[in-house]
Amino acid sequence: MALFQARTWLSRTFSSVASQPLRVCVVGSGPAGFYTAEKMLKAHREAEVDIIDRLPTPFGLVRSGVAPDHPETKIVVNQFTRVAQHERCSFFGNVTLGSSVTLPELRELYDVVVLAYGAESDRVLGIPGEDLSGVYAAREFVWWYNGHPNCRYLNPDLKNSDTAVILGQGNVALDAARILLRPTTELATTDIASHALEALEDSSIRKVYLVGRRGPVQAACTAKELREILGIKDLRVHIKETDLLTTPADEEEMKNNRIRKRVYELLSKAAMTRPSHHSSDPRELHFVFFRKPDKFLESDERSGHVSGVRLEKTKLIGTGPGEQTAAGTGQFEELGCGIVLKSIGYKSVPVDGLPFDHRKGVVPNIRGRVLSDTSGNPTLLEKGLYVCGWLKRGPTGIIATNLYCAEETVSSISEDLKQGKLTSSSSSGRDGLLQLLDNRNVRVIPFGEWEKIDSEERRLGNLRNKPREKLATLEELRKVATE
């Protein structure tokens, strides 16, 4: 048995020595990128995987998306770190696809390019007043409290009103609401960005409205996040009992969906519970169902600033088995507020030379193989180009979704290799990329330099009784990495 294993190992080693290495570049170092790298390294012993990221820091939304009070969810970076430290894997931060290196150049340099750079923009509502100040994408707010360099100076207006409206009822909406409502003493011991903590300590927001187009049966959040926000200390939760009435179509939806059923049960329970005592600093969370935003209202006193949202009442219309959408009823009402967070979905951004489906906001693909156009013709493939994660399937799901997503993309790559549609060539891969970046004076930040950032952030965090104090500007990150 041992002999047999040794023999397979030997033959594998020799075959990989004899053949060319397969040069793979993964663009984006979030969960989709790292799971792709991990699965490529496991499936192909001749693969050399380089992961590039536009930021000096790896881990994508695990760093800038996962809420600071969810440290357990971030433990997955241990696994990603082991991948980055693998002898056939490299991480190159501070390298931007499209400016540091173009997609055609990358495809020339590598046998395989997997795009896993996610969704860094936002869906828009397309209603009047969306540009008023005080109206933010939830993504910006999340990046701000998580210390993402691009939103370091967002400075959301938290001091001119006691009310925030969040449009959307998914987990991102719940995260944003929880950060606004949770006692800051509890946030102070997380890795929340210090600029955000200070602003939240001074925040006058005491009421948060979570607005959904549909009802409590269709709320897009998961039970864990809901249970968590309902459990915030001294929080009064408001849910209209009439909103909890269900139709046969609602019952059907719940019968077929365990999450929907459990979320509905939690909301029903919360509607019945009243806090037993009055707090000195009461906070309110209002679930507003069956309402869709019609326009943002401008303040009379502060021109250019939002002062509320006009909402249209909706009713549900069946569109298929177990599927209901919201339709406007022509009845309107206004909800005053000083800040609005739109949590209605992220959107991917294309780069030059990349086929893109603007309607769906994803790269047209079949099981991760990039198609040349959106016609869906499966024979028009972009050789050696693949996608994974949100860029491939749209901005939904949890970290683990990327595990399966990466498995699918990597198995497409494996099939293409087996069928000779893809070969390892004499392309220059890593050396060629580093040479090109050097010529352009792009200062690459390798994983070892991220580890310097990492230990500096931990050291600073330690001084404030936090697990980490994030460096939140590119200047600081680059300085610590390279000094």
Place this chain on the structure above:
Amino acid sequence: MFASQVSRIGVMILKQLSRGKSASITRAGYTSNSYRHYLQPLFDQQSEINLLRGTIFEKHRLFSTSSASHSSNEGIEQKEKISVTFVDKDGEEKHIKVPTGMSMLEAAHENDIELEGACEGSLACSTCHVIVMDVDYYSKLEDPTDEENDMLDLAFGLTETSRLGCQVIAKPELDGIRLAIPAATRNFAVDGYVPKPH
């Protein structure tokens, strides 16, 4: 009622522990790495497996003092062991012995069985989802807590006898239990987490 309270306290303790662990990511990362370097010249294939199982070594280090890093292993050796069969994604069976008190996630990793464990057993993900293949064994387990159910909501290919591997702890009554690791579903739902009817 009382039992569920006790298990909830258990979860809280677990969360506390994991919090401590997350504060030592760097250190843990280095230890697993040095272990890998030590093995590499001998048997490269092992390093592949280590991508998955480094977590377990970290855990043992955390629960033991640095001067006696093997004591926890020795302690476990003296305990009773039960037989567990894992059926992997390709349908292949692997029979292992698991000391009582050890979770199925840890046991899988100690035996090079590919079971993901993204949050390392802190009840914050669903990647160690296993299916108990015999209802009789399933009924011998404590009911899942709300927290475990919240995570099972998000598991792929959820069944009536699904559990998280990190929450199934070896005990004598479970001797002979068979656990299937669900195969990755090819056409996962649009939302990514819509499970089968339950």
